[in-house]
Amino acid sequence: DSGVTQTPKHLITATGQRVTLRCSPRSGDLSVYWYQQSLDQGLQFLIQYYNGEERAKGNILERFSAQQFPDLHSELNLSSLELGDSALYFCASSVVGGVGGQGSYNEQFFGPGTRLTVL
Amino acid sequence: GQQLNQSPQSMFIQEGEDVSMNCTSSSIFNTWLWYKQDPGEGPVLLIALYKAGELTSNGRLTAQFGTTRKDSFLNISASIPSDVGIYFCAGQPSAGGTSYGKLTFGQGTILTVHP
Numbered sequence: 645d646s647g648v649t650q651t652p653k654h655l656i657t658a659t660g661q662r663v664t665l666r667c668s669p670r671s672g673d674l675s676v677y678w679y680q681q682s683l684d685q686g687l688q689f690l691i692q693y694y695n696g697e698e699r700a701k702g703n704i705l706e707r708f709s710a711q712q713f714p715d716l717h718s719e720l721n722l723s724s725l726e727l728g729d730s731a732l733y734f735c736a737s738s739v740v741g742g743v744g745g746q747g748s749y750n751e752q753f754f755g756p757g758t759r760l761t762v763l
Numbered sequence: 764g765q766q767l768n769q770s771p772q773s774m775f776i777q778e779g780e781d782v783s784m785n786c787t788s789s790s791i792f793n794t795w796l797w798y799k800q801d802p803g804e805g806p807v808l809l810i811a812l813y814k815a816g817e818l819t820s821n822g823r824l825t826a827q828f829g830t831t832r833k834d835s836f837l838n839i840s841a842s843i844p845s846d847v848g849i850y851f852c853a854g855q856p857s858a859g860g861t862s863y864g865k866l867t868f869g870q871g872t873i874l875t876v877h878p
Binding site for chain 2: 646648675677679686687688689692694699700702734736738750751752753754755756757759
């Protein structure tokens with residue numbers, strides 16, 4: 645158990661709908677990351693938040709957005725869903741996330757993931 | 764998106780054999796991480812490397828940070844059935860810029876261990 649929790653475990657929805665995925669980082673971690681894993685694209689970085697602020701952005705679609713709340717949990721919002729959005733979505737957390745500190749403070753620990761199926 | 768070149772894509776070995784896999788990149792990384800993922804689960808961190816040339820062990824696992832900072836290697840000695848899974852390398856860029864925190868992942872090595 646990495647200490648990172650994600651809900652829900654599974655999500656089945658229809659095209660055009662909107663869903664929200666939730667992540668709680670490990671206790672003490674300030675940085676949260678979102679990744680998408682699909683068969684054809686592998687594990688792809690989407691976005692990072694550090695202490696409530698957006699820190700880095702990857703291949704995240706405009707239909708997707710995220711935020712980190714004052715209690716440090718994060719939500720990933722996916723809207724106007726398409727069939728191709730079906731994937732595993734992982735949240736990871738680290739102590740500092742590239743802001744500073746020794747190397748181990750940047751190690752990312754992953755949650756169990758949310759499997760999204762768009763029908 | 765950018766991917767690391769990880770090889771081999773899959774390996775079928777007998778229990779007790781040693782395993783080697785590697786990752787190469789056209790970009791320099793500040794940190795190399797190796798993860799293992801079981802089906803339906805999240806990646807689990809195995810080993811982290813922070814300095815070029817560094818060699819680090821975790822039980823039967825040994826990983827090295829390449830001297831050019833563009834590659835890394837993972838070795839598993841005396842494999843056992845529970846080593847089965849997908850192994851991923853991941854690189855983290857140097858400090859600065861807008862992508863410092865992101866990890867770039869290899870495509871994974873699927874390991875099958877026959878008893």
